Amino acid sequence: MLSKQFKKELLKTPRGTRDLLESDLVIFDEIKKRAEELARYYGYHKIQTPAFEHADLFLAALGDTTDMVEKQMYTFRSRGGDHLVLRPEKTVPTMRAYFEHGMQSEPQPVMVYSVGSCFRHESPQKGRFREFTQFDLDILGEDLAVADATTIRMFNLIFKEIKIDATLELNTIGDKECRPIYRKELVAYYRKHFNQLCKDCKRRYKENPLRLLDCKEPTCAELKQKAPQMIEYLCDECKKHFKSVLEFMDTLEISYRLNPYLVRGLDYYSRTVFEFIVTIPPENEKEPARRLEVGGGGRYDYLGDVLGGRHVPAVGGAFGVDRVAEVLRQSADLEEYKGQPPRVFLIQLGDAAKKKSLYLMEEFRKAKIPLSQSLSKDSIRGQLRIASKVGADFSLIIGQKEAMDGTVIIRDMDSGMQESLPFAKVIERLHSKLKSVPFSKRMPKAEFSEEDLNQL
RNA sequence: GUGGACGUAGCUCAAUUGGCAGAGCUCUCGGUUGUGGUCCGAGCGGUUGUGGGUUCAAGUCCCAUCGUCCACCCCA
Numbered sequence: 001m002l003s004k005q006f007k008k009e010l011l012k013t014p015r016g017t018r019d020l021l022e023s024d025l026v027i028f029d030e031i032k033k034r035a036e037e038l039a040r041y042y043g044y045h046k047i048q049t050p051a052f053e054h055a056d057l058f059l060a061a062l063g064d065t066t067d068m069v070e071k072q073m074y075t076f077r078s079r080g081g082d083h084l085v086l087r088p089e090k091t092v093p094t095m096r097a098y099f100e101h102g103m104q105s106e107p108q109p110v111m112v113y114s115v116g117s118c119f120r121h122e123s124p125q126k127g128r129f130r131e132f133t134q135f136d137l138d139i140l141g142e143d144l145a146v147a148d149a150t151t152i153r154m155f156n157l158i159f160k161e162i163k164i165d166a167t168l169e170l171n172t173i174g175d176k177e178c179r180p181i182y183r184k185e186l187v188a189y190y191r192k193h194f195n196q197l198c199k200d201c202k203r204r205y206k207e208n209p210l211r212l213l214d215c216k217e218p219t220c221a222e223l224k225q226k227a228p229q230m231i232e233y234l235c236d237e238c239k240k241h242f243k244s245v246l247e248f249m250d251t252l253e254i255s256y257r258l259n260p261y262l263v264r265g266l267d268y269y270s271r272t273v274f275e276f277i278v279t280i281p282p283e284n285e286k287e288p289a290r291r292l293e294v295g296g297g298g299r300y301d302y303l304g305d306v307l308g309g310r311h312v313p314a315v316g317g318a319f320g321v322d323r324v325a326e327v328l329r330q331s332a333d334l335e336e337y338k339g340q341p342p343r344v345f346l347i348q349l350g351d352a353a354k355k356k357s358l359y360l361m362e363e364f365r366k367a368k369i370p371l372s373q374s375l376s377k378d379s380i381r382g383q384l385r386i387a388s389k390v391g392a393d394f395s396l397i398i399g400q401k402e403a404m405d406g407t408v409i410i411r412d413m414d415s416g417m418q419e420s421l422p423f424a425k426v427i428e429r430l431h432s433k434l435k436s437v438p439f440s441k442r443m444p445k446a447e448f449s450e451e452d453l454n455q456l
Numbered sequence: 457g458u459g460g461a462c463g464u465a466g467c468u469c470a471a472u473u474g475g476c477a478g479a480g481c482u483c484u485c486g487g488u489u490g491u492g493g494u495c496c497g498a499g500c501g502g503u504u505g506u507g508g509g510u511u512c513a514a515g516u517c518c519c520a521u522c523g524u525c526c527a528c529c530c531c532a
Binding site: 061071388411 | 506522527
């Protein structure tokens with residue numbers, strides 16, 4: 001037995017994690033289901049990689065971005081001494097699986113999707129957890145712009161399907177040819193204005209110049225407006241590629257906003273980058289509307305070279321199931337995400353009836369009658385209370401008398417009308433009753449006016 | 457790592473200048489020994505996050521600590 005003090009500390013999930021209860025999971029599952037249906041239809045195949053990988057896999061892929069590796073990854077040693085890490089994302093594992101299973105000798109491109117937890121040791125805040133669920137889509141072994149367009153289109157379709165109003169932002173960050181040139185220009189520009197930069201930007205200037213474009217400080221924002229933009233420095237190939245992506249967007253009638261400040265920090269990224277943004281209205285008038293990134297991705301043509309020593313042009317992205325669920329919870333009509341209440345509630349009174357009902361439950365299951373019950377309650381009153389609380393349309397009542405003469409009472413929970421039938425007829429009768437009571441009629445907490453009551 | 461707000465029952469929150477720790481919801485049981493929703497009654501549920509200090513007396517004041525949320529940093 002834990003002491004009370006320890007209970008307070010231990011009987012809760014660790015920081016940045018949480019339990020998902022049924023009311024959360026019906027939403028999660030529905031999101032995953034709709035995304036999966038779309039992905040499958042468009043030719044993606046499901047894969048599942050382990051929750052942890054060799055730490056060196058990520059070290060190799062991410063390069064020497066020590067902040068990410070040291071501070072934000074859950075690394076640990078196995079008993080055998082392996083240096084492992086809880087996966088912080090799924091692009092790298094996907095590429096790892098591509099090589100491990102020789103997918104380069106399958107017809108190209110290889111299209112895969114996956115859904116599962118990722119882990120980052122960050123300080124939690126709204127929509128950001130240390131364990132979170134990502135839905136990933138990737139196209140490996142294809143450098144044509146149509147793959148970029150397909151990826152973006154998939155997320156566009158998915159968000160439409162789950163009724164989330166997300167804005168697409170697009171940019172290109174060039175390739176190995178043109179990006180270094182641009183970066184040099186950018187650094188040269190900021191060098192001239194170095195003294196005006198905010199404290200953070202002075203650090204970014206050294207560590208990750210492209211991130212300078214991300215700063216929200218007023219003076220920095222002003223500076224970046226006059227900063228050189230990637231688009232002016234694109235090589236011919238990249239220009240052609242990006243133009244082609246945009247043409248596909250027009251063809252598919254997907255609206256987008258070009259955001260020249262959208263960047264990805266890591267070296268293996270190239271060309272197309274995109275994000276889907278949801279604007280959340282402010283809770284009170286003083287606060288500005290918030291931008292929540294619900295998904296994003298891009299092309300990563302160099303990851304294959306880094307990991308497998310082989311050029312595998314690829315494009316992919318992910319959306320955060322947690323964030324999407326959060327947005328849905330605040331905005332959407334959640335009716336269709338609510339779990340369906342059991343339609344029939346089985347009530348038993350007395351030992352003989354309880355035994356009988358235990359047997360009957362399996363018969364009802366085979367007959368596909370959606371049944372619920374509370375076998376631990378004995379009073380009819382208590383059982384009926386639960387039946388109405390869970391929103392059952394009908395109750396089946398089996399008491400001593402019914403158990404003896406082989407009948408069941410069917411009670412219509414709306415009207416209170418009851419009829420007694422032999423066991424053999426009950427299933428057939430229920431099927432027709434369930435069909436005749438439409439979903440819309442079901443109101444768990446209905447309130448009746450006097451007129452209604454008089455009619456009964 | 458930095459800054460701000462907040463920690464009282466399972467949940468939402470009260471508690472006056474420091475003066476008996478409370479309400480609503482939920483849950484359990486009963487009002488009706490075989491009939492639900494509304495209603496009524498009763499009950500369960502607390503070391504007021506933790507530790508220390510001031511005081512006759514601390515949920516309240518002070519210090520420390522832990523935790524949660526929010527923002528920053530970071531964002532694969």
